[in-house]
Amino acid sequence: MKQFIVLGLGRFGSAVATTLVELGYEVLGVDSDPERVNSLKNKITETIEADISDERTLTELGAKNFDVAIVGVGSNLESSILTAIMLKEMGIKYIIAKAQNALHGRVLQKIGVDKVVFPERDMGIRIARSLITPNIEDYIELEPDYSVIEIKALPDFADKTLSELDLRTKYGINVLAIKRDHNFNISPGAKDVIKSGDFLIVIGDTKTITKLASKPNK
Numbered sequence: 001m002k003q004f005i006v007l008g009l010g011r012f013g014s015a016v017a018t019t020l021v022e023l024g025y026e027v028l029g030v031d032s033d034p035e036r037v038n039s040l041k042n043k044i045t046e047t048i049e050a051d052i053s054d055e056r057t058l059t060e061l062g063a064k065n066f067d068v069a070i071v072g073v074g075s076n077l078e079s080s081i082l083t084a085i086m087l088k089e090m091g092i093k094y095i096i097a098k099a100q101n102a103l104h105g106r107v108l109q110k111i112g113v114d115k116v117v118f119p120e121r122d123m124g125i126r127i128a129r130s131l132i133t134p135n136i137e138d139y140i141e142l143e144p145d146y147s148v149i150e151i152k153a154l155p156d157f158a159d160k161t162l163s164e165l166d167l168r169t170k171y172g173i174n175v176l177a178i179k180r181d182h183n184f185n186i187s188p189g190a191k192d193v194i195k196s197g198d199f200l201i202v203i204g205d206t207k208t209i210t211k212l213a214s215k216p217n218k
Helices: 011-022 034-040 055-060 077-090 102-110 119-132 167-171 206-213
Strands: 003-007 026-031 046-049 068-071 094-098 115-117 136-143 146-152 174-180 183-186 199-205
Touching (some): 003 011, 011 068, 034 046, 055 077, 068 077, 077 094, 077 102, 146 206, 199 206
Parallel strands (some): 003 026, 003 068, 068 094, 094 115
Antiparallel strands (some): 136 146, 146 199, 174 199
16 A cells, blocks of 8 residues: 655645545655644654755655655745655655746656645636536546546536437537436446436546536527
């Protein structure tokens, strides 16, 4: 089973750490703020109060033995970058780091961080999309122009099979799953029928899916 070390237990780091534990994984959380450490000591596998930008500290924590390292520091750019560099030099298999802005993100990518995330920006995008396109429930950006998006089935879709809708041919969109109430139909077939109120988890070009989801309800 993969083991995770989360360095920086602010809102982003603590959310990642607690969610991983809820999913059944072991997590070591590290932060220099004693209040943050104490608040999470009963919520994640282990918490330690320490300076994450100190190389000796990371060595003593055995950071190199973890499968994934998450750098949750965002406001202190120097600490974020130094920590990422040290983790890279230790040979961590996979490093994820939070970035405060585009420049910070580019620096993290240059030093070899495997995945750079922008929590505030991404949340802003999600909120904007939900305001402009209410039929979009959620989305995951795979690439700048390619996403997995959960959309509410349009009225035109009701009581039609996936074969009849033929979304792949018309829009280049593949339906990965159908969500009805709290149930998921994973990898639905051509004969599966869409009902009013269903949600479709689709994959394809972001602009195309957004345009489809923006069609006015009749």
